[in-house]
Amino acid sequence: MHREHADPRALRRSGMDASTPLQSDLATSPFRVDRDRVASSPFFARLGGVTQVVSSTGSGLLVHNRLTHSLKVAQAARAIAERLGARPELVGVLDKLGGCDPDVVEAAALAHDLGHPPFGHLGEQVLDRLARHRFGLSDGFEGNAQSFRIVTTTDVRGPAAVGLDLTVAVRAAMLKYPWTRLSYPKPHPKDLRVPPRGAAEPPDAPGTGAAKFSAYVTELDDLTQARAFYAGRVEPWQQTVEASVMDTADDIAYAIHDLEDFYRVGVLQHATVSTELNTWLDHAVDLAGISAADLAAQERQPGRSLEALRRRLHLKDSWAVDDDAFAQAVAMVRTELVGGLLAVPFDGSVEAEQAVAAFSARWTRRLVDAVGVLDEPSTRSGHVVLAVQQWHEVQVLKFVHRRFVLLRPDLALHQRGQARLLTALVEALEQWATDRHEADRLPRRLHDLIELATSEYTALARTDPSSLVGATGDTPSGPDAVRALARGRAVVDFVASLTDNQAAALLDALSGRTGQLWTDAFVL
Structure with a gap:
């Protein structure tokens, strides 16, 4: 196909026209090829060993990991796009x-969490x-930016070993x-x-x-190239429709x-959730009259946390919040969750498993079927809502x-330990990388990442030094400072690519x- 007739949405990062797939690709649709590559x-495979909220190591196969989460997001995203x-x-x-292509949103949904590090959002922080x-990297670490870096830069399984x-x-x-x-x-x-949300x-x-x-500054060219087609269609800070579908599907999967x-x-537990929801429903008017200071002081009392949520929604999302709809939502969740699922403790029986499956399927369909499109959304919203x-x-x-989960002290106990583990691991790898007697025996993957980042940061120091200004406000000067930045980015890239157990x-x-000398934990 001649370039002038090529679909601009199907052009690849390399600039190649994607209308003719490579021999290594099984699919014929360029977007299906992308889905298969991800x-x-x-x-993508490593996400099976990465925490969603708590590690599956101590709980058998009962909890989702980042892989099963991504699969469910992809399922919901494709259904939304098709509808x-x-x-x-x-x-x-x-x-x-x-445009809104089901193959595009499925591929993006599968890829959206590739950059999540060990131990979930705790690891990200x-x-x-x-x-x-520690490393003075101006853009730090962010799971979404890391996912984009993987598909454009650090994954070596593509045709050119660059993304x-x-x-x-x-x-x-x-x-x-x-x-x-x-x-x-x-x-x-x-x-x-x-x-916009997150900005x-x-x-x-x-x-x-x-x-x-x-996106990090190292992938700014990739961001601008990917977004060029959408200039004039959506605002520079707005998601594309397909990104908005993926984001909405992520919210749906996460909520359920x-x-x-x-x-x-x-x-x-039934009792604690029931008390919170029922107290707010029974005393909504009285709770609305409590001052902000008193509400904060009473936060551990039933109903207060839900009232704080209502006020927070008014503050952040006034374009969408409606008190009547909020009250109906609390009542709906009470009926479905408290009066339904939580009313009978889970005992592993066939009946219990079917109840969980029915709850999940019912809510997923209810939410997927409720998705629409806004021509001119608020800055706090995507086009798909x-x-x-x-x-x-x-x-x-x-x-x-x-x-009732994330704020539990026992979860915080484990997360503090995981934070210490990651900190110690980063410090140990940095020390190894700066040891001139042992640096040549670094894991090959880490060595390659340092070389990659060195070339990236050397180019940025030459063409856009202001993008490298770190937390201290100083612009790195000299090759040693640039190498230090590159080494930091490489260590972070390396650690972020591990599973929890690795x-x-x-x-x-x-x-x-x-x-133990040889272990699959080190096949990196």
């Missing part, structure tokens, strides 16, 4: 905004802190937060009057840039299957998970706590 990647595409009244809108403060050479559409669909932490686009979305700076860390972002997990392992009632239900479902086993070996 699913065949070792970075939207089947609605004649949306065809023109979807085409105007840049630890690596970000170390990247910024997976995915199409424009799939790469753009992965950009849930289509900006860098600090510098792109200009003006940066964090400075908008109402910043605002963390309130406890002013000056650090967007809380969420989907984490509740399912913690019911099955006995963590989510849940209906008002279902949006509120997702907020309440996610609240239950956060309030991270623990590698630290044991580096600490001299194991006598």
Whole structure:
């Protein structure tokens, strides 16, 4: 096919026209090829050993990991895309905004968590802190940006051993937060009057840039290339429609299957959830009249946390929140979750498993069927949105998970240990990489990552030194400073590519706590 007739959405990162697949690709559709490349990647396979919320190591096969989560997101994303595409009244809108292909959203959904490090979001926070403060990397670490880095740069299973050479559409669909932490686009979305979701700076860390972002400065060229087709179709800070589908599917899967997990392992208890929801429903008017200070002081009392959620939604998402819809959502979740699923403790029986499956299927269909398209959404929303009632239900479902699972002290106990483990592992690998007597015996993968990052940061220091300004506010000067940045990025890349068990086993070996010489934990 001549280039002038090529589908611009199907152009690959390398610039190749994707209309003719390579011999190594089984599919004929370029977007299906992308889906297959992601699913065949070792970075995708490793997600089976990466924590979603808690590690599956101590709980058998009862809880989701990042792999099963990604599969469910892909399932929901494809279903949403197919439903939207089947609605004649949306065809023109979807085409105007840049398209909505089921293969694209499925590929992006499978790839969206490739960059999640060991131990889930806890690992993400630890690596970000170390990247910024220990290594001086201006954009730190972020799981979404790491996923984009993998498919464009560090995965070696693509045709040219530089990323997976995915199409424009799939790469753009992965950009849930289509900006860098600090510098792109200009003006940066964090400075908008109402910043997009994820773009605002963390309130406890002013000056650090967007809380969420989907590309590091090393992949800025890839971001701009992937987004060029969508210029004039969506705003520079807006998700593409396909990214919005993926993001919505991620929210749906997260809201449902984490509740399912913690019911099955006995963590989510009927009495505590019931008391919280019933107290708020019975005393909503009185709770609405409590001052902010008194509400904070009473946060451990039933109903107060749910009232705090209602107020937080008004503050952050006034474009969507509706008090009547919120009350209906609380009542709906009480009926379905408290009066249904949690009413009978999980005992592993056929009946119990069927009840969990029915709950999950019923809620997934309810939410997937409630997705629509907005031609001109709020800056806090993508073009693809849940209906008002279902949006509120997702907020309440996610609240239950956060309030009764994520805030548990026993989970915090394990996470503090995991944070210490990751910190010690990063420090040990950095020491090894800077030991001039032993650096030539580094794991080959880490050695290759250091060489890659050195070439990237050397080029940035020459062409855009301001992008390398770190937490201290200083611009790195001289080859040693640039090599230090590259070494830090490579160590972070390396650690982020491990499973939970690999991270623990590698630290044991580096600490001299194991006598095992050859182990699959080190096949990296």
